[in-house]
Amino acid sequence: MFGLNRKQPARISLLDGPLCPNDMLEQAVALPIDAPDDICVAPDGSLLVSSGKRVLRLRDWQSDSLTVISEFNHEVTALACRADGVIAVGLNGGGIRLITQEGDAAPGWEGQENGVQEATACTFASDGTLLVADAGGIDDQASRLHDLYSETGNGQLIRMTETGDRSVIASGLRLPYGVIETAAKEVLVCESWSARISQLSSDAPPKAVLQDAPGYPARIHALSGGGYILSLFARRDPLIEFVLSEPAFMNRMKAEIDPAHWIAPRFAARADYRVPIQMGAARLFGDIKPWAPSFSYGLVVILDKNFLPLASAQSRANGTRHGITAALEWRGELIAISKGSNELLKVTAMDQLI
Structure with missing residues (x-):
């Protein structure tokens, strides 16, 4: 099934430097919406x-x-x-x-x-x-x-x-x-x-x-001092990119499996035994590891005027504030929407982030 007519997998930027994993979104003040x-x-x-x-x-x-x-x-x-x-x-x-x-x-x-x-x-x-x-x-x-x-x-x-x-x-x-x-x-x-x-x-x-990009870009807003705030609704998981490079497997998955159970990005994590890679060392003593493979993720990236990353706010695999579809600056604070947790997040003061 694998290897025939394989396409070259896409490149994925690493979460390193200004994108180094953190729990800033998990620590944000939230309003339920x-x-x-x-x-x-x-x-x-x-x-x-x-x-x-x-x-x-x-x-x-x-x-x-x-x-x-x-x-x-x-x-x-x-x-x-x-x-x-x-x-x-x-x-x-x-x-x-x-x-x-x-x-x-x-x-x-x-x-x-x-x-x-x-x-x-x-x-x-x-x-x-x-x-x-x-x-x-x-x-x-x-x-x-x-x-x-x-x-x-x-x-x-x-x-x-x-x-x-x-x-x-x-x-x-x-x-x-x-x-x-x-x-x-x-x-x-x-x-x-x-x-x-x-x-x-x-x-x-x-x-x-x-x-x-390390994730799937959603909305983009301007920063008051120049640059941009980019929300990404999920990480680009290497397994998803691998499936995209394997047409035979991809077509069989599309034909035989309900889209709810595909190897694909999502706005929120699912507690379901049918989730792909359930046995992929995602848990340790019953807890999801923050570095575990995950089809949902929370990610906001601050970019300079040349679109180079300056800072980021994240919710990792073991978090709940995933599916960030919009983020902007409001009254000096970073504000974000989490579709995964149905919340409006007040993350941090912009001058503390950059």
Whole structure:
């Protein structure tokens, strides 16, 4: 089964230097949030958080200060806020909605709810247009895993205007999960399954500014002093990369096994006897070893302006705060979303991290 038609396994950056394993995410102060996914900062300085089908506002780090801005018929999958207060909300299978800070439909944007299959990230550009990462119909965990092992790019990056115009900036992307416009007005997109961040241009092919990441990149946000905060929702396990290099085994796994039990990245650890490599020396005296093989992990990386790592915050194999899908700077603190533990994390002061 192994060895025939083998492809060269991909390179994986090591967790070393600024990426040296730590338990900073496990030590973070947390607020429980039901089904969180994305966060952004509003013009008034409050924090907007997606929670299932709702968009919440957090004014202070107190659970009783959470208020509901709006509720939708679909799960909220992406958030962005413009300087004038307009909030872009990506919905699971429901396109994009634009609302005000009070939750009403934003004037001039009423027709923008269609045309996007699955928004995974969005951001407002400096010219007021909206950049949307569209995963191309990947709307649940099973479809994400099929997309990983199909090794095709179904995602695209779309620019939307207030008048309803749409243009595709890039297509053929492998699970685009983060997008940002830099201070130089360059557009960057995070491709999870390609483990890279690419700079996009209308007159040139994508240029990788970060590649061979140690995990699967999700959202990316700017640092106030320059640089970026990158969230990675899971580590790239060597066993997963090995399966990707073995087409015969990969195709048999896809044909015969439920995706829930595939050798594949996940947002959270599973206590299930059917988990692959259950007997792979993952436990010692009943406890999961922090260095054990793990398909879920918590990882936030601080990058400088040249995309070199400066620091990281992690939750290791024996932790619970995995599946970090978004992280940003808020009032001088590093804030992150953990889908694995359903929490909003206040990790540490940024000046203590870098």
